[in-house]
Amino acid sequence: MVTQNVIKVSFKEQMLQAREExxxxxxxxLLAEKGFEAMTVDEVAADVGIAKxxxxxxxxxxxxxxxxxxxxxxxxxxxxxxxxxLDAPPVANLRAVVAWTMGLKLAGEMPxxxxxxxxxxxxxxxxxxxxxxxxxxxxxLGAWIEEAQAQGAINPQLPAIAVLYTLFARACxxxxxxxxMGDLYTDEEIISLVMSTCFDGLSARSN
Amino acid sequence: MVTQNVIKVSFKEQMLQAREExxxxxxxxLLAEKGFEAMTVDEVAADVGIAKxxxxxxxxxxxxxxxxxxxxxxxxxxxxxxxxxLDAPPVANLRAVVAWTMGLKLAGEMPxxxxxxxxxxxxxxxxxxxxxxxxxxxxxLGAWIEEAQAQGAINPQLPAIAVLYTLFARACxxxxxxxxMGDLYTDEEIISLVMSTCFDGLSARSN
DNA sequence: GTCTATAGGAGGATAGAC
DNA sequence: GTCTATCCTCCTATAGAC
Numbered sequence: 001m002v003t004q005n006v007i008k009v010s011f012k013e014q015m016l017q018a019r020e021e022x023x024x025x026x027x028x029x030l031l032a033e034k035g036f037e038a039m040t041v042d043e044v045a046a047d048v049g050i051a052k053x054x055x056x057x058x059x060x061x062x063x064x065x066x067x068x069x070x071x072x073x074x075x076x077x078x079x080x081x082x083x084x085x086l087d088a089p090p091v092a093n094l095r096a097v098v099a100w101t102m103g104l105k106l107a108g109e110m111p112x113x114x115x116x117x118x119x120x121x122x123x124x125x126x127x128x129x130x131x132x133x134x135x136x137x138x139x140x141l142g143a144w145i146e147e148a149q150a151q152g153a154i155n156p157q158l159p160a161i162a163v164l165y166t167l168f169a170r171a172c173x174x175x176x177x178x179x180x181m182g183d184l185y186t187d188e189e190i191i192s193l194v195m196s197t198c199f200d201g202l203s204a205r206s207n
Numbered sequence: 208m209v210t211q212n213v214i215k216v217s218f219k220e221q222m223l224q225a226r227e228e229x230x231x232x233x234x235x236x237l238l239a240e241k242g243f244e245a246m247t248v249d250e251v252a253a254d255v256g257i258a259k260x261x262x263x264x265x266x267x268x269x270x271x272x273x274x275x276x277x278x279x280x281x282x283x284x285x286x287x288x289x290x291x292x293l294d295a296p297p298v299a300n301l302r303a304v305v306a307w308t309m310g311l312k313l314a315g316e317m318p319x320x321x322x323x324x325x326x327x328x329x330x331x332x333x334x335x336x337x338x339x340x341x342x343x344x345x346x347x348l349g350a351w352i353e354e355a356q357a358q359g360a361i362n363p364q365l366p367a368i369a370v371l372y373t374l375f376a377r378a379c380x381x382x383x384x385x386x387x388m389g390d391l392y393t394d395e396e397i398i399s400l401v402m403s404t405c406f407d408g409l410s411a412r413s414n
Numbered sequence: 415g416t417c418t419a420t421a422g423g424a425g426g427a428t429a430g431a432c
Numbered sequence: 433g434t435c436t437a438t439c440c441t442c443c444t445a446t447a448g449a450c
Contacts, residue, residue, distance in 0.1 A: 040442085040443065040444085041443075041444065041445085042442095042443075042444095052444090052445085053445085053446075053447090056444090056445065056446075060445095061444080061445080062443095062444065062445090
């Protein structure tokens with residue numbers, strides 16, 4: 001009896017979690033496709049295949065919906081960071097992270113935030129889950145950046161924070177979509193090109 | 208009598224044009240501040256100091272309003288390009304253009320387009336004035352890019368179109384606002400930092 | 415927790431007087 | 433061409449039955 005109750009609860013919880021994951025997948029895709037403001041809650045509900053009111057039982061607002069997707073994305077990033085070899089050159093890991101985020105963006109899986117201040121920004125800043133994830137990712141990348149600068153692999157004259165922002169910005173670089181629209185290059189070639197402009201710059205190099 | 212009519216018409220036209228310029232200034236500022244979707248026509252009207260219905264006598268829709276601002280911006284760019292010395296090294300002119308656009312963005316004068324497809328994108332693509340301006344600017348920059356690559360100043364292995372997109376993207380680089388929010392650097396320092404990451408890359412250089 | 419139905423409000427666009 | 437007042441659509445959010 002007790003066992004059955006436990007199983008039942010666990011099963012229901014699994015169903016709940018599976019549904020919420022399905023919701024987040026839809027939100028993630030729609031955020032990547034049209035952005036927060038253009039995405040409507042009706043679309044999300046239709047995409048998941050449930051009624052809009054049901055969505056609001058899971059998430060109290062459109063902002064919370066998007067926030068959940070961002071938290072999920074942040075967790076994916078943390079998981080990815082943990083797969084990177086600690087004994088590799090820090091700059092190699094930084095390059096791997098950037099290539100990974102650009103791949104996600106080209107695959108339409110990178111939710112795009114509004115660049116301007118907005119209700120979503122407020123919700124994100126107030127979300128402990130999101131901010132904790134962001135801080136963790138920033139700290140890990142920041143450590144690699146400083147190591148790479150100490151080794152002379154990353155330009156030591158640049159403030160580490162500027163390097164960090166520049167890396168983050170590759171996740172929403174419009175150059176990726178423009179090159180993709182042109183249909184002249186494969187996703188791999190696009191990533192390779194933007195990796196080159198990001199790390200090597202536009203100017204010709206002798207080294 | 209005839210003369211007076213001419214003067215009168217001219218005067219009225221000047222008034223009309225002055226008003227439309229005031230409208231475009233407001234739109235430009237609001238576009239830079241909040242983006243197209245978050246900007247409301249009511250705000251524009253309030254900012255200009257006229258009734259919303261009056262706005263619609265000048266511009267038939269919100270999209271046309273934003274389009275007019277973009278066309279105006281494009282003209283400013285064309286004017287700026289014409290001030291650059293033709294005998295200067297092409298890469299120097301490219302750098303000057305990028306620094307100029309970043310200065311505009313930091314000053315809150317660079318209208319930001321929606322990164323995703325939208326009604327505004329459609330209107331812009333259908334606007335001859337906008338497309339002509341865009342083509343002209345692209346052609347001028349494209350010529351400098353190819354010259355600079357021929358001279359070995361810009362990496363010749365990069366497709367010119369990728370270089371062009373990368374330069375354009377500096378006009379809406381989120382790194383600028385992030386660094387500005389941090390309040391650690393002056394606008395000039397921020398421009399200098401992003402110029403460095405853009406042209407020299409993140410990796411350390413020997414040359 | 416899922417649904418149908420609807421409240422509530424914001425915002426783009428217009429009617430009609432002057 | 434400017435105004436006030438209003439329309440109408442779309443969208444977030446909720447009420448209430450099951």
